[in-house]
Amino acid sequence: MLLTEQASTMLSLQTSMNIKVDPNWVEARYPYLRAVVIEAAEAIEHHGWKWWKKQEKDLPQLQMELIDIWHFILSEILLRNQADQDKSLTALTDSLSDSSTQNVINFDDQHILINELDLIAKFELLIALSVSRRIELALFASIMTDCEISWTELYCQYVGKNVLNMFRQDKGYKEGTYQKTWNGREDNEYLVEIIGSLDSSRSEFKDEVYAALESAYPA
Template identity: 40%
Template sequence: MSANITKLVVMLEMQNAMNTKVHAQWFNQGFEWYRAIWVECAEMLDHYGWKWWKKQTPDTEQVILELVDIFHFGLSLRIDGETAYQALAEQLEQELAQPQAAVDFKQTLEVLAASAVADKQFNAQAFAGCMQQIGMDIDDLYRGYVGKNTLNFFRQDNGYKEGSYIKVWQGQEDNEHLVEVVKSLDTEHPDFAKKVYAGLQARYPS
């Protein structure tokens, strides 16, 4: 198994675990993951900048975070409760290795969004095109994904679904704390996710 497939399998397993935490039979619920993708695409475009009537500088870090969020939804669309993670990972690896890129990032993002709207699908090739044009590789995706997935677990464990979760700690949003925690850790460590969780726990208001 290649390193990339291993990473994709890990992410698929983590996504299923997260979704199962929210609903035990989540893949039978008809959740509109495709809608989450195109809504995130629109939000990302604001972070990248599209208004020709004002000066805008792409917020690359935020764009990357949004791409990671989209990958969560994309994986959720691919998991069906039947197909083995290995097979799903192999298919994803093939698609990610063939980026579909338009003239610029904005237009590639629109291809990704269009697939979600029109076909209710996750267009991994357009996603790979976005990654390529923003300067992101599979290792960046993996680090970002594991970190954000762990934050999602942390949120659920601390009352996110019930509405009691505190999103801003010490003047910073939890996403900002996540970035700082991840930067302080060895992302190749086998217990990376556990260390991220522990780092968040240490910062969270008791």
């Protein structure tokens, strides 16, 4: 399960990213759950659903889609709480606690058992709930299990992706001066090594990731 410290870190990072996109993002009230719909549909494509052609499940891409979906779920939780970090953290941790024993979702006059659905059906239900502006973390957690990603892994990938994006911006990504290749290797490769070498349970994790990127970046 996600640690409270980790949940707080992700909410803080998501707020920072939303501000970078639009300083007035709370007033703009963007339809974040609409974005979940689109990302979940893309995940179905990565899983493969076409019966008229051979397709292989692309697990790494499915996991990446889950990270993107999580960005938008966090944004929606923040938006519903007017970007108040404490209220958002309480809402998130309470929902996670409630979801740990939940297996039934009531939707469209049906009692749907999550554990009886296959992965594509779970993504379809996620889409339907998101269209209805509902967040069900029990369903999201079940999808994570099917996609073979733990909360710790989700946290590490989420933080890593956000910190790298911020690092790129700070080093001139928008202006075109950022060096994506460092000594013959892409920055993503360095990020994987850095995350693997650090303790993700530490409150300083995101700062340590940034510092390690800074240390490795060519002068």
